[in-house]
Amino acid sequence: MAEGLGLKGPRGWAFRDVSLRAGAGALVAIEGPSGTGRTCLLLALTGRMKTREGHAEVGGLRLPRKMAAVRRIAALGQVPGVSELDPSLTVAEHLRERALLQRRFDGSVRALLRRPGTRAAETRARIAEALTAAGLDLAALPKGERTSVRDLERLEALRLSIALALMGRPRLIGVDDTDLKLSDADRAEAWALLRAVAAAGTTVLAVCSEAPADALRLTTVGTAATAPAEAPGTATEPGTTEGPDAATGPSPAEEPAAAAATGPGAAGEPAAAGKHAAGKHAAATEDDITEEGAADALAETGRA
Template identity: 75%
Template sequence: MDGPASGATSPDNPANPANAADADEHGAAAGASVAATGFGLKGPRGWAFRGVDVDAAAGSLVAVEGPSGSGRTCLLLALTGRMKPSEGTARVGGMRLPKQLTAVRRMSALAHVPGVTELDPALTVAEHLREQALLQRRFDGTLRGLLRTPAERRAEASLRIDAALAAAGLDTETLPKGSRTSVRDLERLEALRLSLALALIGRPRLIGVDDTDLKLADVERAEIWAQLRAVAGSGTTVVAVCSEAPAGAVVVSTAPVNTTNDTANDTTNDTADESADGTVKETADALAEARRA
């Protein structure tokens, strides 16, 4: 969640042409193709990543593979419009980077990115879901959305939440206290599924997931990769950071530019932190306004 309780750094805006043009009759957005050549991002202390090539069709499962500190998270944030690349060319859903960062950000969502989209351990699962649905409604500037009655808006929010939970494979009835379970009481896989559900509420064309296989048992890794394949199979492009890519994924590898020193890891972390600061504050302000609505 962006800031304390958001599922995406910048909520998907249904009124945005980049989304509306590819939405089907049920409101679900088509996936976004991802293509990049010589893609690179330079931070204050050097290159976070460089020379990355990507070629993935819409609805693909893209695995960003590499060791910790190799710029995986920075690449994820750059491809979703949260960080400005320094060199190379890229197109996401037909939008050029870095020229159309805002458009790419609007069509994408983030799940489980430490320091950017963290869950609030004090809130319950239901509270996270309600807040994200409320935030999504705030950014729905369509005429159809404005003309809906309160009852219709509540029903729409409920449908979005149910669909997102199903797509993320999270059954709240299996949790210790159902939807009233606090995030602090969730297992690692359950928290990952909740973060994924929150991001999916906005019906993004592309979703980015960080640390996908971190601290998961082999069985749990297989489960989450199967879930992400299902999300991609439904049309939403998935870009997932991992230590080891699963079979069948479009693999994008990262590696430290300079392996003779220890600056690569520091560069990755510092660059991500600096980029995330403005995004987190921006989203926190939006959340505060949504709570007052």
Template identity: 75%
Template sequence: MDSREREGGRPDGPHGAAVIAEDFGLKGARGWAFRHVRVDAAPGDVVAIEGPSGSGRTCLLLALTGRVRPTEGRAEVAGLSLPRAMAAVRRVSALGHVPGVSDLDPALTVAEHLRERALLQRRFGGSLGSLRPGSLRPGSRRATEARGHIDAALTAAGLDTSALPKGERTSARDLERLEALRLSVALALIGRPRLLAVDDLDLKLSDADRAEAWRLLRSVAEDGTTVLAVCDQAPEDADTVIIRTNEEGAADALAETGRA
């Protein structure tokens, strides 16, 4: 099935992005970060990238979202070819929690994170070509629309700000791990991405919170957004990219996919 057919072949097709990769690989100064990766995900799938820390799983996540240039193989995200269309892939994808790349600022409150992301989305989320007569709205209407996008993202991420110690005035440093994850997902969803990527999903989570985190991502996927999630152990109901270190050492990893 080609990418146009998987995407619905029409402008009103599925919101989520199909993700296809064949013999996908990335080689750095210390050897292969990952190699021989095959991915075949339909719009709205949850793809878990499972493997130990240091196995190349984060590099794979960043390569599939257009943030890192691959070395070999081919991939398509929403019909956009990698690495040729990396900038376009970045526009249709968003990063949730990725340590060192999209960290929350511990000094900012939840409200400040949300306002900042909504402002950035308003300024850079659309193109000049998308402006039409009458599309420049008064400030009060823009503020109302921005709040609507924020509320929708918070609902989709399952973050009830009224339950936080200081509501939206709660600092990021005071959030529990699962609450911080929900905020990161909400920030990513403000721009209505077709592909959401989350790193270290199950890091420092209890079994109950880990199950809740996967329920969150499945809920996002059920709303139509394709999800890539790096984890130590994937649930049984996710498509899985398993990264295994080969005999040449931890810096050189092989990956394969399997549908549960």
């Protein structure tokens, strides 16, 4: 759940007046062109950026007050500049690195006292579980687990980033540029993967240029916020009605465009929320990322 959420940087509002209710296991697509505050909203709802107005609640934790606690239950898949895969490392190295980080930062004291053989078996089981959930078959890769990230196809890299995020068994996962440079077939596979993750109970926030019809959608554009008529998960601009005859809302020259989202997953336990607004030139900078959020994001890559 979020109400009136907004983030303002030195150059204006990245997003504003965000209000959305999504249940646990919902697939939420933040749709729109690059530069309209999509990634900032993703990072804010996963506890990596501090908002300036309004509030949100993720898994019962209030933002921005409980950002550190939200980061413990919200993981990031691929987010350029924040949680990118290292192209020089192999798939196996990424998996081992994440397993070590998970044990170091999230493991209980009792788990650390277990026998090395027991811990190793548990780590292998967790990696296998994450790979299965992400649909990544190591045997199908060019060099198996020794394949370098630079040699992965984009869809394979997406699957690996999802697998790494799932190793922490989070309640919320954020993924940026979900459909960037994917063919139609690969895009369909990517959304099928995210639907499966959501169906297993993990809420998914996915930034994209075009959302699937069955997702709970937030649509942002540089000069307006729009919504497809009569589609599930539709975002509706204030001052309009849903349907083919909807009137246009306020001009962006008068005020920032805004959109409210409703659709599948709106009921049940609150997991994330948003009514999205982005000005034409609005943008947030790295100064809006808290030191703790930046440290946690770097820790997810293993290079803090």
